[in-house]
Amino acid sequence: MKKLLAATAAAALMTGAAGAEDIKIGVILGFTGPLESITPMMGSGAELAMKEVSDSGKLLDGSTVTSVRGDSTCVDAAAAQAAAERLVTTDGVSAIMGADCSGVTGAVLANVAVPNGIVMVSPSATSPGLTSAEDNGLFFRTAPSDARQGEILAAILKERGIGSVAISYTNNDYGKGLADSIQAAVEASGGSVTISAAHEDGKADYSAEVGALASAGGDALIVAGYVDQGGSGVIQGSLDTGAFSTFVLPDGMYGTVLEEKFGSSLDGSFGTVPGTDSPGGATFQEMATAAGFDGTSSYAGESYDAAALIMLAMQAAGSSKSADLMGKIMDVANAPGEPIYPGELAKGLELLAAGTDIDYVGASAVELIGPGEAAGAYREYEFTDGKITTTKFH
Amino acid sequence: MDFLNAIVALLNFVVIPATSYGAQLALGALGVTLIYGILRFSNFAHGDTMAFGTAMVILVTWAFQSVGIHFGPLPTALLALPFGIAITAALVLATDKAVYRFYRRQKAAPVILVIVSMGVMFIMNGVTRFIIGVGEIRFDDGGRFIVNANEFKKATGLAEGLAFRSTQGLTILTAIIVVAALFWFLNKTRTGKSMRAYSDNEDLALLSGINPERVVAVTWIIAAGLAVIAGTLYGLDKSFKAFNYFQLLLPIFASAIVGGLGSPLGAIAGGFLIAFTEVGFTYAWKKVATYVLPDALAPDGLAQLLSTDYKFAVSFAILVIVLLFKPTGLFKGKAV
Numbered sequence: 001m002k003k004l005l006a007a008t009a010a011a012a013l014m015t016g017a018a019g020a021e022d023i024k025i026g027v028i029l030g031f032t033g034p035l036e037s038i039t040p041m042m043g044s045g046a047e048l049a050m051k052e053v054s055d056s057g058k059l060l061d062g063s064t065v066t067s068v069r070g071d072s073t074c075v076d077a078a079a080a081q082a083a084a085e086r087l088v089t090t091d092g093v094s095a096i097m098g099a100d101c102s103g104v105t106g107a108v109l110a111n112v113a114v115p116n117g118i119v120m121v122s123p124s125a126t127s128p129g130l131t132s133a134e135d136n137g138l139f140f141r142t143a144p145s146d147a148r149q150g151e152i153l154a155a156i157l158k159e160r161g162i163g164s165v166a167i168s169y170t171n172n173d174y175g176k177g178l179a180d181s182i183q184a185a186v187e188a189s190g191g192s193v194t195i196s197a198a199h200e201d202g203k204a205d206y207s208a209e210v211g212a213l214a215s216a217g218g219d220a221l222i223v224a225g226y227v228d229q230g231g232s233g234v235i236q237g238s239l240d241t242g243a244f245s246t247f248v249l250p251d252g253m254y255g256t257v258l259e260e261k262f263g264s265s266l267d268g269s270f271g272t273v274p275g276t277d278s279p280g281g282a283t284f285q286e287m288a289t290a291a292g293f294d295g296t297s298s299y300a301g302e303s304y305d306a307a308a309l310i311m312l313a314m315q316a317a318g319s320s321k322s323a324d325l326m327g328k329i330m331d332v333a334n335a336p337g338e339p340i341y342p343g344e345l346a347k348g349l350e351l352l353a354a355g356t357d358i359d360y361v362g363a364s365a366v367e368l369i370g371p372g373e374a375a376g377a378y379r380e381y382e383f384t385d386g387k388i389t390t391t392k393f394h
Numbered sequence: 395m396d397f398l399n400a401i402v403a404l405l406n407f408v409v410i411p412a413t414s415y416g417a418q419l420a421l422g423a424l425g426v427t428l429i430y431g432i433l434r435f436s437n438f439a440h441g442d443t444m445a446f447g448t449a450m451v452i453l454v455t456w457a458f459q460s461v462g463i464h465f466g467p468l469p470t471a472l473l474a475l476p477f478g479i480a481i482t483a484a485l486v487l488a489t490d491k492a493v494y495r496f497y498r499r500q501k502a503a504p505v506i507l508v509i510v511s512m513g514v515m516f517i518m519n520g521v522t523r524f525i526i527g528v529g530e531i532r533f534d535d536g537g538r539f540i541v542n543a544n545e546f547k548k549a550t551g552l553a554e555g556l557a558f559r560s561t562q563g564l565t566i567l568t569a570i571i572v573v574a575a576l577f578w579f580l581n582k583t584r585t586g587k588s589m590r591a592y593s594d595n596e597d598l599a600l601l602s603g604i605n606p607e608r609v610v611a612v613t614w615i616i617a618a619g620l621a622v623i624a625g626t627l628y629g630l631d632k633s634f635k636a637f638n639y640f641q642l643l644l645p646i647f648a649s650a651i652v653g654g655l656g657s658p659l660g661a662i663a664g665g666f667l668i669a670f671t672e673v674g675f676t677y678a679w680k681k682v683a684t685y686v687l688p689d690a691l692a693p694d695g696l697a698q699l700l701s702t703d704y705k706f707a708v709s710f711a712i713l714v715i716v717l718l719f720k721p722t723g724l725f726k727g728k729a730v
Contacts, residue, residue: 171703195678195696197701197702198701198702198703199702200703202637202641203641205411205415205632205672207407207411207412207415207673208672208673208676208702208705209702210407210411211407211408211673211676211677211678212676212677212678212696212698212701212702214403214407214681215403215407215677215678215679215680215681215682215696215698216678216680216696217681228530232530233632236633237411240543240557240559241406241407241411241543241555241557242406242542242543242544242546242547242555242557243407261532
């Protein structure tokens with residue numbers, strides 16, 4: 001009886017102290033599946049931000065933040081929902097950093113986050129469809145919608161004097177959304193799209209797809225797919241048959257693995273990947289290198305920012321509950337306020353505690369518009385001598 | 395000139411890719427059909443046997459490369475092939491002894507053996523991934539092209555390029571040699587004849603003194619050989635990824651069934667039929683038509699029968715049609 005009393009008293013004390021809790025944040029990414037080569041860096045990015053906040057001891061009176069990982073698989077909506085359900089109900093996460101691919105993100109949002117009232121901040125779901133998803137104000141993303149990427153790609157094509165393009169896209173929400181937005185933007189800027197055809201990921205043979213693309217022709221082939229999957233197969237087939245020699249590679253196709261696979265045969269090909277020349281990007285890369293992972297990998301910075309936004313919003317709301325922090329994310333992400341860069345999360349937390357406004361810039365120059373999605377800064381890259389080089393920022 | 399361009403475009407995008415893909419499917423289907431004909435069950439583990447064998451070949455290839463053994467302009471993997479076949483044959487024989495023999499002695503129904511082979515498939519799946527990992531591995535070395543698209547354009551002055559990869563040439567050549575050797579073996583040698591006898595009528599074969607365990611063992615060794623050769627050729631031509639071999643199982647079974655399960659000739663015909671329809675039906679004929687037809691008749695659209703999304707639908711439509719009208723397949727295999 002004495003023990004029970006003591007325990008109850010202790011419990012009462014802990015809840016009464018309003019803080020110094022161990023906050024859990026779910027990290028749902030496709031650790032297996034088509035994005036498995038970039039998700040480890042994304043997870044590390046998010047956890048880097050959590051460690052920074054925990055170590056500072058400034059979040060909600062010295063609370064610590066732990067990450068709980070879940071596997072979205074990128075393609076299997078049922079598996080992603082089960083993982084998210086486990087994080088929310090069993091692990092009791094306060095918010096979710098994720099998911100990664102657009103299809104599973106939409107599924108987790110509709111079936112887990114909204115019913116449970118949990119905030120989701122996706123670092124990489126870029127389908128334009130998510131802009132209008134029914135989210136009760138719970139969904140945010142630090143990656144821009146593909147509608148924006150389409151416009152930028154169309155501008156780059158025009159600038160480089162490429163008038164007609166063929167598009168091959170991976171047959172899912174991301175591929176279809178991106179292909180449609182590119183097609184619309186290219187046609188609006190006076191170019192022509194000769195064919196826009198889907199390819200399935202993980203198939204044995206892509207001769208049929210390459211044959212159809214080659215017959216339709218065009219100055220360049222836009223591959224809106226995944227670097228670990230069918231996208232590479234389509235490029236290989238096109239190079240081998242001499243169907244195309246210039247490839248346009250949007251974000252899903254960005255990866256140093258292309259350098260290893262194709263070397264200098266991709267010279268002259270180019271593409272876009274979310275990125276910024278703001279000082280935050282460079283700082284983040286230094287921090288990532290110090291922590292032992294590659295900060296230039298796709299969406300690693302966006303993942304850091306997504307986790308940072310969640311924690312800053314908690315501080316601003318004075319609570320780790322999703323229902324309280326959801327209203328604060330836009331406030332901490334946007335001006336006015338003191339700009340906060342990566343590595344300065346402690347400063348941000350202090351300012352918020354003192355009641356000062358902050359404008360989180362982070363690794364990817366976060367600026368949230370509309371229903372909470374990034375305005376979008378892109379890096380244009382090009383293959384020269386078998387290496388990826390950055391040409392400029394948009 | 396235009397006519398030549400049309401032929402080159404057709405060769406480059408339809409005939410050559412479909413022929414080498416067809417040869418890969420045919421070799422895989424031969425293994426499946428052999429097991430079906432003699433052991434009387436559909437071996438679902440065949441795709442993963444291919445993956446395991448190829449993984450072994452890759453490991454031996456790496457060992458060769460590290461001590462500086464190369465095969466001139468040909469891929470080193472060809473030298474490693476016999477070792478890969480030996481290891482894989484040992485594995486399938488051990489599997490047979492540990493798993494299949496028990497069910498064979500019980501005279502289990504074919505459907506039970508099919509489920510058993512699925513279990514074997516999952517285990518092999520895991521073993522392969524444990525050994526070599528899940529990532530994509532490229533292990534081809536030597537010359538990549540027999541005919542290079544850009545050089546062909548320069549040499550002939552045609553607008554269309556023609557590419558013929560060395561791995562494609564190798565695939566087609568190896569397939570011809572392996573098929574010829576298999577047919578010679580089945581038709582001319584004593585062991586081959588006893589295998590056919592066992593396949594045609596098990597009881598009569600046993601009465602005439604054929605040793606069933608020997609027939610079974612030889613069948614597994616040949617099937618392992620075919621699987622490793624098919625897997626290695628596929629891996630050389632594209633790249634090795636364990637998951638893709640699992641995916642390959644579907645078109646391989648389609649090929650074997652269309653041709654007639656249990657019929658070696660059918661497996662080959664089925665492989666090419668599936669490959670050519672997949673590529674041909676979804677090919678956009680615009681380019682070829684523009685070359686051949688007078689300008690006034692040239693198509694504006696892509697002249698594509700079906701979008702490439704439907705390429706699997708095409709092979710399965712053929713499968714359904716064949717099974718409806720000829721349930722035993724094109725070459726009179728056993729009814730499924």
